[in-house]
Amino acid sequence: MAITTVHPTIAHLNKFQLEPAQHINGPLFVLAGPGSGKTNLIVSRASYMIEKGIDPLSMLMFTFTKKAANEMRERVHLKVGPRANDLTVSTYHSFCSRLLRKYANYLGYETNFTIYDTDDQISTIKKIAKDGMFKPRDVINEISSMKNKNITPQKALEKAQYEGTAKDKYVAEVYKQYQKELKEQNAVDFDDLILLSILLLRTQPEVKREVNQRYRYLFCDETQDSSSRDLDLIKLLAGDDMNVCLIADDDQSIYAFRGADINEILKLKARFKGLKVYTLQQNYRSTQTIVNAARSLISHNEQSYEKELFTENKVGEQLMFIDTQNQSQEASYISTLIEALTQNGTYQYKDIAILYRMNHLSRSIEEALLQKQVPYTVVGGLPFYKRREIKDIMSYIRLAYNPLDREAFERAIGVPKRGVGDKSLEHIHAYVRNRASNYIDALPNTDLRGKAKKGVEQFYTFMEKFREELYTMAPKDIVLYVVHGIKYIDLLVEMDEPDMETRVGNLDELVNIAASYDQVDEFLENLSLNVEDAEQIENSINLMTLHASKGLEFPIIIMIGNNEGIIPSWRADTQASIEEERRLHYVGMTRAKEILILTRPKMVMNQGRSQYQEESRFIGEIDPQYIRGRS
Template structure:
């Protein structure tokens, strides 16, 4: 276990260890599996290893947990009944799919009259949390059925039974759509390993050394995956710091790093305490704050000394100011900036930075700066692929690629330009399931026999979409022919 405090060169240590293992001939590059939490971290790790070694190693496996599980399931998922072409749903995709099949959930407690789908997003997040803990729908149902409620607890028990039933329904909907959500990627990989030990043994022989980055942010299912892969040789390197755990809200279990010594008693410890990023004043202030997490800290439980020492020379100062509200804090921060600019006229607005824990916390600052005419740039970490216009364009592209992609069709039909009534969307989705067709392949005459549709010109809307798709597919086919002919002509030159 490498305990790497903030700014201590964690990535450098991981990449140098990978390079050392290869250079010493202890393992082949193809026998190393490095697991990270972001694509950016995986790419950076590969790039650094490539620079350290005299020649490139294209067979080095550096993946996020989800990318690794996707790769395993596409290769071996048929062993447990998964098709190789399964789709991976984002949180928004999963919500759209669930909403399109909303009636199948048969909700009562979680279906308020005024807004039937109000709790749907929270339900999906609850199911995601269950998957992070390795809980299958049948496990959840068994747990609820084993409860023996008192007369006063009958309503609560019925609520839990509804949750268990809804979880099972959600998984059935995913299965029908040939889709997995992110939690399902890891859950089904665990299922594969446990039910098909031959597959697990194949991967154990393939990956003789495993490294895990940001180990403190692994959840129960991810740690179980690592433990299964690492047996029996236990050539495992984990890098993390319990004081830097930031993903508990999405299932990360700080217990993983705290109990690591119990499960791997022969593990060696390397503690990195030299910080290359900050001045000592910042490190001391942070160390003082983190003491409030005691006694649930690695330092207290194991006696490891983790206090960081700065390599940089002393500079600047840290001041802790407590305000009564966010609005008061924004005013106080702006006053401090104005005072600093008054003392130092060369201090530009662009030389000042304000960090907040969440995007919502920035709102009072932005509003105040707008009111006071202060120039600012708000850099939110909302990715490009969650912007509605990008999601809409992606849905169109998905339909062009696969007109039977009902989740994408549902998003397109939900766009205000079609003026589609929500109730009609649900009816269409229900009819598509009954007819065994995609939303675009529906027989609308059959639907008219069952429902009085509330959307004017519904047939016209679907015709326009089909016309657009037909035109785009013709263009795509023409481009393919041109590309094929060009390749043929180039081959003659």
């Protein structure tokens, strides 16, 4: 009998992981349950391919966060050494941004385009839709939804004309003007990064040929979070060889509001012909009780692949479900429980995460923790690049890099105030539009008077010199050039900022971030694409939403607010939306390694009045044998 020798790079994998690890050519789909070692599989498969002689330059690995991308590269590096440096490991948006930086001219854009964030988008919409019929953020969401479905402005107008409401027609018209405005400013938004990349690959065969020749093997993690648009991109990048490895857990698809569509996962075989499906069923994270309890809940979903999850971990303790009278009692109970769990040294604060469906539910918990002087961190604070002082400084750098950037110009010329009001701005905008100019070159030619004229002259002098020197300086020195050049610290002092020290510290951190880049374009791109969480205290309780918890794990999970109207959300009014809410609850449960505690308040305050709340249906759907006191 012949003995099959397994390559040492993948010899540690279990029987469920070995087969997909050795499947190199053709499309495959790995259905990975929570805690089943999917990252281990991805890393091992990539390392195995490199060891078998596949050029890492030909491998493209997609993740949904930069943090996950860095971790993946580091883990491959540990297995194969410096060869891992040639891997392309990226988020979809980051990869598409780099692709467009190289080929944007094929689509009529300059390669130094600006990436607009939500604030830039809202500001642009406000200028287009001055009547204010609908909230700018709502309009942006509608446009984003259309982009997720590959609906162009022209298609949106046609659809609205024949079957749309008055709002549909309004949004479609604004969408058309919005895209025109972006193009004129040589700017794109986040959705455009993927849409334009798809357009590029569909309409430019020579570009597609070049890209397909470069990237012959694709890895796509967290595919359950993909939209139809994302999968269109993957298929175009995979080319004729279709060497694509899709990794997903359909039971953790919780981002419908971002365009993810569970139906796309269920239809993968139709999209990728010859797709081979593998299932990772062994959970390495949680106790048997937690795995079985979570499985009993998610079994109520109809839209799902069949899988039998199991674990060889210890049986573990039953879940705790705690009914409290109100939110204050719920918070008090949890703070007392935390003291009990940590007092003998078995667990530290950082081992505990408190999860909730909606942000406002953290308030009573925070108050209780503060009273007992228990340190905590609210994960997912204001993103670094959205802090005011960061946006102020970056607006100067963005404008010097792309003088057509209207949003950057309007912010920069107003910091510090230079007497340039709305009328002066409109005059400058008109000059730029009518003379096919840019905002820096237009400034000395605009016929302004008084304080505005003097302010514009000073601004032009600074920006012209700054633009000339932009590419001669390192990114760190560019930041310092702006901070010192416009005397920003003095400006903060004059404004009597109450959190002056924090803002100056943020500017110091911006300098530190810039110091890690060699080129200004890399610095600008990464600052635009990355959303960084607020600084975390090293040993503290972790407070976060259920959505933010995805991909994380903790020895102890406490899920609060298990009431109808909270989870499932009151907005969930269809079977599909209820199933997504159930998946969200399942995600929360499967973050727990050892202890899982579920709580709810019977009474909550609503507009100053105490109201009774029904227990979440999801609690009743968990097999009672796994819940203490219910079996």
